[in-house]
Amino acid sequence: xxxxxxxxxxxxxxxxxxTFAFSSDLTADGFLWGATLRSPHPHARITGIDVSGAWRIxxxxxxxxxxxxxxxxxxxLISSDQPVFASDxxxxxxxxxxxxxxDHPDTCRRALAAIxxxxxxxxxxxxxxxxxxxxxxxxxPDGNVVRHQRIVRGDQxxxxxxxxxxxxxxxxxxxxxxxxxxxxxxPDSGGDGxxxxxxxxxxxxxxxxxxxxxxFPAHKVRLTLGGVGGAFGAREDISLQVHTCLLALRxxxxxxxxxSREESFLGHVHRHPCTIWMRHHAELDGRIxxxxxxxxxxxxxxxxxxxxxxxxxxxxxxxPYKCDNATVDGWAVRTNNPPCGAMRGFGVxxxxxxxxxxxxxxxxxxxxxxxxxxxxxxxxxxxxxxxGQVIQNVAPVARCIQETAALPLPDQPVGGHDANxxxxxxxxxxxxxxxxxxxxxxxxxxxxNLMYSEAFDDYSTARVRLADGVAFVKFATSxxxxxxxxxxxxIARSVLGVxxxxxxxxxxxxxxxxxTSASRQTWMSGGAVDGACRLVRERLFERVGTAHGVDPLRLxxxxxxxxxxxxxxxxxxxxxxxxxxxxxxxEHHHRPTEDLDEMGQGNCHTAFAFVAHRAVVDVDLELGLxxxxxxxxxxxxxxxxxxxxxxxxIEGGIAQGVGLAVMEEIIQEGGHVRNASFTxxxxxxxxxxxxxxxxxxxxxxxxxxxxxxxxxxxxxxxSTPAVVAAIRDALGKDLWRVPVRPADICL
Amino acid sequence: MSDPAGxxxxxxxxxxxxxxxxxxxxxxxxxxESLLFVLRERLGLMGSKGxxxxxxxxxxxxxxxxxLVCSCLVLAAAAQGQQIVTIEGVAPVGSPSxxxxxxxxxxxxxxxxxxxGLIMATxxxxxxxxxxxxxxIREELSGNICRCTGYGxxxxxxxxxxxxxxxxxAP
Numbered sequence: 001x002x003x004x005x006x007x008x009x010x011x012x013x014x015x016x017x018x019t020f021a022f023s024s025d026l027t028a029d030g031f032l033w034g035a036t037l038r039s040p041h042p043h044a045r046i047t048g049i050d051v052s053g054a055w056r057i058x059x060x061x062x063x064x065x066x067x068x069x070x071x072x073x074x075x076x077l078i079s080s081d082q083p084v085f086a087s088d089x090x091x092x093x094x095x096x097x098x099x100x101x102x103d104h105p106d107t108c109r110r111a112l113a114a115i116x117x118x119x120x121x122x123x124x125x126x127x128x129x130x131x132x133x134x135x136x137x138x139x140x141p142d143g144n145v146v147r148h149q150r151i152v153r154g155d156q157x158x159x160x161x162x163x164x165x166x167x168x169x170x171x172x173x174x175x176x177x178x179x180x181x182x183x184x185x186x187p188d189s190g191g192d193g194x195x196x197x198x199x200x201x202x203x204x205x206x207x208x209x210x211x212x213x214x215x216f217p218a219h220k221v222r223l224t225l226g227g228v229g230g231a232f233g234a235r236e237d238i239s240l241q242v243h244t245c246l247l248a249l250r251x252x253x254x255x256x257x258x259x260s261r262e263e264s265f266l267g268h269v270h271r272h273p274c275t276i277w278m279r280h281h282a283e284l285d286g287r288i289x290x291x292x293x294x295x296x297x298x299x300x301x302x303x304x305x306x307x308x309x310x311x312x313x314x315x316x317x318x319x320p321y322k323c324d325n326a327t328v329d330g331w332a333v334r335t336n337n338p339p340c341g342a343m344r345g346f347g348v349x350x351x352x353x354x355x356x357x358x359x360x361x362x363x364x365x366x367x368x369x370x371x372x373x374x375x376x377x378x379x380x381x382x383x384x385x386x387x388g389q390v391i392q393n394v395a396p397v398a399r400c401i402q403e404t405a406a407l408p409l410p411d412q413p414v415g416g417h418d419a420n421x422x423x424x425x426x427x428x429x430x431x432x433x434x435x436x437x438x439x440x441x442x443x444x445x446x447x448x449n450l451m452y453s454e455a456f457d458d459y460s461t462a463r464v465r466l467a468d469g470v471a472f473v474k475f476a477t478s479x480x481x482x483x484x485x486x487x488x489x490x491i492a493r494s495v496l497g498v499x500x501x502x503x504x505x506x507x508x509x510x511x512x513x514x515x516t517s518a519s520r521q522t523w524m525s526g527g528a529v530d531g532a533c534r535l536v537r538e539r540l541f542e543r544v545g546t547a548h549g550v551d552p553l554r555l556x557x558x559x560x561x562x563x564x565x566x567x568x569x570x571x572x573x574x575x576x577x578x579x580x581x582x583x584x585x586x587e588h589h590h591r592p593t594e595d596l597d598e599m600g601q602g603n604c605h606t607a608f609a610f611v612a613h614r615a616v617v618d619v620d621l622e623l624g625l626x627x628x629x630x631x632x633x634x635x636x637x638x639x640x641x642x643x644x645x646x647x648x649x650i651e652g653g654i655a656q657g658v659g660l661a662v663m664e665e666i667i668q669e670g671g672h673v674r675n676a677s678f679t680x681x682x683x684x685x686x687x688x689x690x691x692x693x694x695x696x697x698x699x700x701x702x703x704x705x706x707x708x709x710x711x712x713x714x715x716x717x718x719s720t721p722a723v724v725a726a727i728r729d730a731l732g733k734d735l736w737r738v739p740v741r742p743a744d745i746c747l
Numbered sequence: 748m749s750d751p752a753g754x755x756x757x758x759x760x761x762x763x764x765x766x767x768x769x770x771x772x773x774x775x776x777x778x779x780e781s782l783l784f785v786l787r788e789r790l791g792l793m794g795s796k797g798x799x800x801x802x803x804x805x806x807x808x809x810x811x812x813x814x815l816v817c818s819c820l821v822l823a824a825a826a827q828g829q830q831i832v833t834i835e836g837v838a839p840v841g842s843p844s845x846x847x848x849x850x851x852x853x854x855x856x857x858x859x860x861x862x863x864g865l866i867m868a869t870x871x872x873x874x875x876x877x878x879x880x881x882x883x884i885r886e887e888l889s890g891n892i893c894r895c896t897g898y899g900x901x902x903x904x905x906x907x908x909x910x911x912x913x914x915x916x917a918p
Contacts, residue, residue, distance in 0.1 A: 180798060687886060
């Protein structure tokens, strides 16, 4: 593997030359454009829909509403509670009500404007606490509480001697992938099936949900991955999939749908806003004795993955620290706010912001410091979570902290040696006075579960065919930019000794690969490709052994040759596989997990990874502006299969963590999104992004098929509290919410 | 096709755009269409990407008479008579430019959606400033948003090109 660890992306040249086909680039002869009519109200009863005006517009070929959905009226990842189109009630601003197909995007726009929907307004539920309290009528037949989970462990009477508590709040973050939702649906002749090219995180889950809504058996809906322009969780749920297929089947013509940026903000789930109360009880030296916590996640109008996000949060409430006693309550509730679901970090981002704020308060209360308090409490392999689950993975928490602490601090003073205003908070626009700028340093440390939890049989499938020295590798793993396609080739080359690897189309003609989420594909699909390659290699060794009278168990791959480890035989793989085809399929399943019981006890998670972040910020105390100067991080990666890709995941994940800390928030008022654009939803640019210094901690995990842990989520998790801690350090004042706004600093 | 403007004015007027050194006829286009839409949907040049429709993200960057612009903000019909260069005009397929190859080698590409725009912006920057400082790179490219990489490997790619070009120029 080491020899090929510098492999570059197989899709890299196509991407830099603009020839890589993203889902929005796919087209077909005679296609129509599709578009969606959405609710302007957070909560209303539909009393009438008149689509006749749309039909009168030349160029309109289809208008569909809930009445036209041939199969199941609803869909959803965990519970099927979301209508394909609202028919009786709309529950959030942006909920689909109708869709049209026409010959031009602007014809679609005019057709949507010509549809008359009569609404009777209902009181919206926008305060998640009212859902917890049960003081608002149900806004959905399934009720206003999506899930409540307690965790009760150990001695519930422990009180003090040191007690710190706080209430923390996180705003709603958007995944803001660059490649907007887009798909191309091509109906089968006769209309008894459909082919969908779509950017998604999980082809087979989409297939299942789409087929049910279309009233087809799954095999009548065939999916191929359209090039994915980023995902970060926002493509785990269905958005335009059913609508596009329905319009194609209705018109008998290919249909392209492509969201605008505003529509994308309304049309996919976001990171849950969350309010967390936490109280830590500790010894006088700072050792944690007991934690109490209460989480309220605003899931918005539909369930999506809220129940799983909640479980991640409550089971990670202690952070990467030893803790024997706990009392935790968590709610994920339904409101008439935008639906929330998966985003990188998935519930652990919220928990970490709170437990890391608590660790700093604890350090202050016992006269310790941020590094010492975390080292004192750092968990290690063999420790248990507050669910009773024992951490069996490599758990180098202390090493993450120590190696981060050893990374150099920035060598530039405030404003830099060159006194460039771009280095100051606010950049060149609102130039800070160096004299009003104060530097701060803060810490964040995290634990993150990898793969799916709670008894879900989470598996991935790969098929490998070796023919004439070429390996053909097939999987349904969504490549969303993370680089699975790169390591898939590396694994095949390394296990089989081939030079040429052909990656076959990513589609539903093979078994599921599971979702590209939960930092799981290196472990799961990497394990599947590795497993299939090993099976092929066994068959190859049997052939070579038979042909040369050598025990196959003595054979091994050395470079691009099959060699006899106990003799002199050396046969090139190309020669050994000449004229034959060896094909094997392998499913990688991780070890089974359990449901939590009523007390929140059980081995619900599969595996864990760890990370530490140290942030350095400059804060203008008068203007309330922040410049994040540097993030240092040491991350537990198990084994870096492709170090350049790992660095890319770490830097990119930190950018999203920094964004949540200081600028990214979907502003809502009464259920209405007020900043659904890239002008108003702020994203880190080249000038906002700090220097990142990285130490990779490589302790191969014996539980992982390749020793490698997933690396995508941890960078996003504790970078946010580290930045906020650094701002607190600069200010000498508490901060309780993210993103930190100028008014939070200077008022 | 129908008249998407809903009026008899402004449609079905043919015009010519000069794209990547070639005159290209644009027929049956509504005059309200952006340059990005016409490049992609009328001329089949799908390399330029749309991600914000308001000039914030730079994914649709092209050169118009040598100036780096967001093609989502330019009316296609208003670009008649100007020389337009898109990502497809940077280098022949299969023979990436030095900037393009550096992006691949440096790990500057993940999902790749922002990449064509960044390639255009980087070529433009290095034309104007062959040896940019890191801060200059950050400022010049700050009109291009990347959501995957955190920018670190992109800065590295730009610096690699600047170094390589300097060593080629040096005697």
